[in-house]
Amino acid sequence: MVGMILRFGRRKLHTIISREVIKPSSPTPSHLQTYNLSQLDQRGTHVYMPLILYYPNHHKICSLTPNDKAQKIKKSLSQSLTRYYPFAGSLHTPTTPYIDCDDAGVVFVEARNDSHMNMSQHINDGTVGQLFVDDMFWQTSPHRASLVGVKLNHFACGGMALGVSMSHRIGDGSTLGSFVSHWASVARYGSTDHEQVLPFNPQFLQSPPATTNFLPHQVSDLNPRCVNPVTRKFVFPNTKLSDLKSKVVLPSTNGGSIANPTRVEVLTSLLYKTAVAAATTARSSSSSSKPHFLLFPCNMRKKFVPKLPQTTVGNLITGFIVMTRHESETSLSALVSEIRKQKMEVESVQSQELARQNIDSIMSRLGNEDLENVAHRFFCCSSLCGLGFNNVNFGWGNPGVASITYMSSKQSGSMLMDTPNGDGIEAWVSLETQDMKIFQNDKELLSFCQN
Known part of the structure; x- marks a missing residue:
């Protein structure tokens, strides 16, 4: 089916409930505090890829309250960041060839919307971008050091939309898919060491310190x-x-x-x-x-x-x-x-x-x-x-x-x-x-x- 034209309006949809920084549940060891970007990573741009996951309110699948779900998402994000430790780090300039794994954390915003969850409406009125943190929506910012941002949007129907933004500087679409799959599996099983979670654990390549600063290709x-x-x-x-x-x-x-x-x-x-x-x-x-x-x-x-x-x-x-x-x-x-x-x-x-x-x-x-x-x-x-992406289940079913x-x-x-x-x-x-x-x-x- 042909969708609606996407336009960007600035009409306010949400009321912000809270804003906090989620840090790794355990500090990053000193020997991992510099993550050298590969030559391919350095070719990437510091633009934020936006993933939106819509979750209907399925009472039969999960009896958790919206607040319980939010706490579960935040706790599992903190746990996941111990494995995906560079994601909680800082990129000091768009062309810096390494990430400072300083556990600066990930910005997490909760917002409330008095309407019912309706993606077609968000597409039609151009408000999709407002479901993400701080305009981290196909935007490049030379001043923003963070690599990931998360916004949890609560709707009147009890449904939720989770907006996840990740800098292309640290990974591609496959990296983003692996990250949210790991995060959701930790939420379901409660630990990064659970046998059902281990297959989702990230693999990192060792990259030597850059001798040449490759500028991004755009x-x-x-x-x-x-x-x-x-x-x-x-x-x-x-x-x-x-x-x-x-x-x-x-x-x-x-x-x-x-x-x-x-x-x-x-x-x-x-x-x-x-x-x-x-x-x-x-x-x-x-x-x-x-x-x-x-x-x-x-x-x-x-x-x-x-x-x-x-x-x-x-x-x-x-x-x-x-x-x-x-x-x-x-x-x-x-x-x-x-x-x-x-x-x-x-x-x-x-x-x-x-x-x-x-x-x-x-x-x-x-x-x-x-x-x-x-x-x-x-x-x-x-x-x-x-x-x-369609199988990211935090414990209340796959996204609609x-x-x-x-x-x-x-x-x-x-x-x-x-x-x-x-x-x-x-x-x-x-x-x-x-x-x-x-x-x-x-x-x-x-x-x-x-x-």
Whole structure:
């Protein structure tokens, strides 16, 4: 189902109940008080990824009062921070190559809302950002040292929305998913040493002190692409994705065929194809001969040698770009074929150093283009499917909605996540307003969306 347009209003929704700092339940040992960021972490930006988890009030599952639930969440957060000790530390500048693990803690805010919990309303009236602490919502702050912020929102119906913000400087979407999964498991079982919690314990890579201060790469540095952006949610059921895969499996124009494309591959191709067509239509026809760029980030934990656990902390990602210049290159078969080809090449990136070099190569390639035009023809598609956000259970059931809404004001693209019931993918798509007007009415795109 096509979602509502997201707009940012400043209407006050919440009454603040309390504000406190949650510190680790045990102090960080002296030998762990400096956490050196890897070369890949240093490439990340100090921008806050926002995860929102909506929990309906299920009386039959849990009889705890809202205050009891809040205390349980805070206690388990404190316990979890003993394992995720860098998350309670400080980043003194956006480019500091290490985290001071000083147990400064995590800001935790509780707020009350007299309305009923309704994500569609928050999307419609543009108040989603107010469910997070201190504007830690796709924002970069050169003055904020904290790495994580949490806001617990209580609604009149007894439901809750938990807003968790994490700096991209310390980890990627997989790190955020592992962190909240560990935190919830501690809440359920009461201890970080419980046998059911141990599989969720974080893994840290040892990084030497930086001899070179790698400055963050920001795609937005190529020039802000969205002057007046809007974001919409599109839901693609698995039955429709199967239809889409069947369409792509047909023989391609070069005489070959595409064997068993993934849901993410075909959906990414469809979204990019539709976005390019919308941008071309919205602008002069003379722009159609200029290349467009698809950036596809990749989780490298299972690609590295040796393989790394999913719970490994950090920005363990690289990516690839697909450049298209002609309409024939944006057919679904052509795009899926190129994505598959690029993914196979990424298989050779088997270390952090090679991943960092690959990122530098991507930025260099983009930098060789006309920078003013690249930003206006750039589409980033990230997938967080399979990372367990829909299973974050603190003891009162899984969230009814779990989402990292893609609302960057400087970059067009999409964020893919599993639907709460696991029966499809929801895509949060951010585009320039004039492009979105065309994109959201594309007949082919809508034919694969939920009715």
